[in-house]
Amino acid sequence: MSQWFDAITFLTLFTTLFVIMDPVGNVPVFLALTSRMDRGGRQRASFQATITSFAVIIMFALFGQYILDFLQISVEALRLSGGVLLFLVAMELLTGKDQTPDVTDSEAVNVALVPLGTPLLAGPGAIVAVMVAVSNSTGSFAGVLAIAAAIIIMHLVMWLSMRYSVLIADMLGEGGIMLLSRIAGLLLAAIATQMVATAVFDFIQLHSV
Numbered sequence: 668m669s670q671w672f673d674a675i676t677f678l679t680l681f682t683t684l685f686v687i688m689d690p691v692g693n694v695p696v697f698l699a700l701t702s703r704m705d706r707g708g709r710q711r712a713s714f715q716a717t718i719t720s721f722a723v724i725i726m727f728a729l730f731g732q733y734i735l736d737f738l739q740i741s742v743e744a745l746r747l748s749g750g751v752l753l754f755l756v757a758m759e760l761l762t763g764k765d766q767t768p769d770v771t772d773s774e775a776v777n778v779a780l781v782p783l784g785t786p787l788l789a790g791p792g793a794i795v796a797v798m799v800a801v802s803n804s805t806g807s808f809a810g811v812l813a814i815a816a817a818i819i820i821m822h823l824v825m826w827l828s829m830r831y832s833v834l835i836a837d838m839l840g841e842g843g844i845m846l847l848s849r850i851a852g853l854l855l856a857a858i859a860t861q862m863v864a865t866a867v868f869d870f871i872q873l874h875s876v
Contacts, residue, residue: 719784
């Protein structure tokens with residue numbers, strides 16, 4: 668099974684995306700942005716936001732490496748900057764910084780696409796995590812399949828959490844959502860620290876040869 672599916676890559680990327688995209692912590696944001704919608708409108712918004720996020724992340728997964736090559740950015744630099752970026756996101760989760768975007772009354776603005784789909788879901792942290800995973804897979808079939816599975820399943824989880832956001836909010840309560848957001852921030856900080864440490868070690872090893 669390991670010959671056609673990289674379980675380690677799948678678990679690493681899925682866990683990273685789960686912590687970054689924070690399906691439970693984003694429930695109150697989704698509820699706030701769709702407060703003027705009825706149940707049907709909220710369900711449509713959850714689907715549109717998920718599709719938007721999926722399309723953005725897939726685009727960077729497919730063409731991200733070409734962008735790096737064109738800009739002459741190394742994988743080590745990407746991993747280091749990505750670790751710093753993830754750490755900043757972790758600090759926002761740990762400190763409880765309000766990330767709810769301002770919403771205008773104009774119906775021309777589709778909140779399902781912006782800001783829900785991007786940058787709230789498909790933000791810089793998720794994009795960097797996917798690009799790093801793709802670069803680490805070295806194009807192997809097992810790695811590509813694991814990355815695709817992680818992205819698809821993560822977006823399925825995001826869609827379900829938004830679709831049933833009212834039920835989730837009632838079950839967890841404000842305190843439960845806040846607690847899980849803090850735990851997610853702690854895990855993300857650990858992941859970011861590991862990315863930074865790995866990047867620094869790779870830089871040292873590369874220049875010591």
